[in-house]
Amino acid sequence: xxxxxxxxxxxxxxxxxxxxxxxxxxxxxxxxxxxxxxxxxxxxxxxxxxxxxxxxxxxxxxxxxxxxxxxxxxxxxxxxxxxxxxxxxxxxxxxxxxxxxxxxxxxxxxxxxxxxxxxxxxxxxxxxxxxxxxxxxxxxxxxxxxxxxxxxxxxxxxxxxxxxxxxxxxxxxxxxxxxxxxxxxxxxxxxxxxxxxxxxxxxxxxxxxxxxxxxxxxxxxxxxxxxxxxxxxxxxxxxxxxxxxxxxxxxxxxxxxxxxxxxxxxxxxxxxxxxxxxxxxxxxxxxxxxxxxxxxxxxxxxxxxxxxxxxxxxxxxxxxxxxxxxxxxxxxxxxxxxxxxxxxxxxxxxxxxxxxxxxxxxxxxxxxxxxxxxxxxxx
Numbered sequence: 001x002x003x004x005x006x007x008x009x010x011x012x013x014x015x016x017x018x019x020x021x022x023x024x025x026x027x028x029x030x031x032x033x034x035x036x037x038x039x040x041x042x043x044x045x046x047x048x049x050x051x052x053x054x055x056x057x058x059x060x061x062x063x064x065x066x067x068x069x070x071x072x073x074x075x076x077x078x079x080x081x082x083x084x085x086x087x088x089x090x091x092x093x094x095x096x097x098x099x100x101x102x103x104x105x106x107x108x109x110x111x112x113x114x115x116x117x118x119x120x121x122x123x124x125x126x127x128x129x130x131x132x133x134x135x136x137x138x139x140x141x142x143x144x145x146x147x148x149x150x151x152x153x154x155x156x157x158x159x160x161x162x163x164x165x166x167x168x169x170x171x172x173x174x175x176x177x178x179x180x181x182x183x184x185x186x187x188x189x190x191x192x193x194x195x196x197x198x199x200x201x202x203x204x205x206x207x208x209x210x211x212x213x214x215x216x217x218x219x220x221x222x223x224x225x226x227x228x229x230x231x232x233x234x235x236x237x238x239x240x241x242x243x244x245x246x247x248x249x250x251x252x253x254x255x256x257x258x259x260x261x262x263x264x265x266x267x268x269x270x271x272x273x274x275x276x277x278x279x280x281x282x283x284x285x286x287x288x289x290x291x292x293x294x295x296x297x298x299x300x301x302x303x304x305x306x307x308x309x310x311x312x313x314x315x316x317x318x319x320x321x322x323x324x325x326x327x328x329x330x331x332x333x334x335x336x337x338x339x340x341x342x343x344x345x346x347x348x349x350x351x352x353x354x355x356x357x358x359x360x361x362x363x364x365x366x367x368x369x370x371x372x373x374x375x376x377x378x379x
Contacts, residue, residue: 003241003374004295005258005367007265008287009234010195010322010346012315016279017227018270019043025200025226029193032303037194037230039270044234045189047268048261049167055267057260062253064114064165068106070094077122086125089132093125096132096153098177112173114165121159128152157181162246166257169246170238186243187236187261188295194230195302195318201227227277231314233302233322234283236265237295240371241378251375258371262288262364266343284315285322286343286360288367290374292335301325319348327353341366 019027019039029038052058067073071090078086091101101107125132131152160181162168172185202224209220238261244254266286274280301321306314330338340354343363349356357363 002292002294003239003371003378004291005238005240005371005374006287006289006291006295007234007236007238007262008285008289008298008322009265009283010231010285010315010318011192011234011281011283012231012313013229013281014277014279015201015227015229016277017225017273018279019272026228028198028200028228029191031193031299032305034197034305035199036196036305037198037228037232039192039232041189041191043270043272044192044268045171047270048264050271051264051267052167052260055263057263058166058256061115061119062164062166062256064112064163064168065118066110066112068108068110070107070111070113070118071101071105073118074122074125077119078126081126081129089125089129092132093121093128093152093156097156098153099156099175100177109176111175112168112171113160114163114168116163116165117160118163120163121156124152124155124159128155161248164247164250164253166247166253166260169243170257170261183246184242186240186246187238190235190297190299192232192234193299193302194305195233195321196231196306196308196314198228198230203227225273225276227273231306231318233299233318234265235297235299237291237297240374244375254375255368255372259364259368262367263360266360266363283343284345285319285349286363287322287349287354288341288363288370289354290337290339290370292337293333296329296333298322298326298329313346316346316348319344319346323349323353339370341370 017026021027027038027040029036053063071087074090075083075086087105094101099107157178157180160178162183168183170185170187172183174182204224206219207221209216212220243257244251247253247257266283269280306317306321308314309317341357341363342349342354343357343360355366357366
């Protein structure tokens with residue numbers, strides 16, 4: 001049975017520049033023939049991971065790290081070994097598995113590894129210290145084989161199983177040099193788009209030189225920055241069965257992951273230019289829906305953009321449109337067993353459509369319970 005846990009959020013941000021393009025302007029997109037503000041899925045994924053770490057929603061051993069500095073991490077895990085020799089042995093171990101490092105010791109691209117994988121790799125290098133032959137010592141392919149490089153390479157690949165890192169299990173990974181250790185994501189995250197059309201605005205700013213002379217009457221610096229303000233629709237969908245599989249069948253960890261993800265999704269705020277704008281605005285609406293048939297984004301509720309009306313907030317109108325469209329879509333494509341949980345500060349979501357909760361912790365607990373019931377039913 002397919003079980004999908006969906007997250008639907010309506011979130012209004014004050015003037016901000018949360019996610020910039022290559023020109024420094026806020027990202028946007030054309031949707032429904034109108035320009036909309038946009039925050040990329042990768043930006044929100046990063047924000048979710050940051051919240052999980054900052055609030056310690058999951059222990060370190062079940063979190064991952066995205067880095068090019070794998071060799072440095074492994075050297076730090078071998079404090080009893082000579083750092084230079086350790087670096088050479090580590091490079092040999094990674095090369096035996098097909099993962100080569102550049103001259104600066106970094107990988108060619110960012111690796112997404114679980115803390116458990118990093119720990120296991122360090123232990124492998126330590127255990128096979130004498131067998132690892134560094135490149136400078138190799139004289140032939142036969143010698144390399146005699147040094148056990150092929151066997152060690154297989155062991156390196158076998159260790160890279162995700163390490164029960166929840167963020168790796170959620171968002172997946174692709175390693176071009178080691179396709180055997182790729183992991184399909186259990187969670188899909190949409191680009192957040194504004195429910196209404198937007199126009200870019202420009203902030204012309206000046207800065208004073210505190211140490212300027214008395215005759216310096218002009219500004220020490222002049223510039224401009226682009227920004228916008230928007231009410232966003234955010235959507236993510238979690239394949240509960242895939243999450244359980246990615247976490248190697250650990251049901252307790254999978255349910256903890258659901259709770260942590262629910263909390264982090266609601267608290268995730270991108271960090272872009274926050275020192276300039278301080279747009280720390282939590283969502284007005286968080287809806288969690290358990291789907292039994294197929295995932296259903298509700299973005300098309302805003303194909304015709306919401307328009308500003310006197311006496312009505314864009315957030316409230318957006319929640320009302322979301323509920324209206326969900327009723328239509330759910331009637332046509334939904335399943336009678338689908339269930340909703342809602343945290344609604346706007347008061348616009350119909351009381352009869354799902355179970356209301358009063359706080360984010362309560363929503364996270366109920367989402368965890370919903371996932372647990374679904375997994376038991378599917379077993």
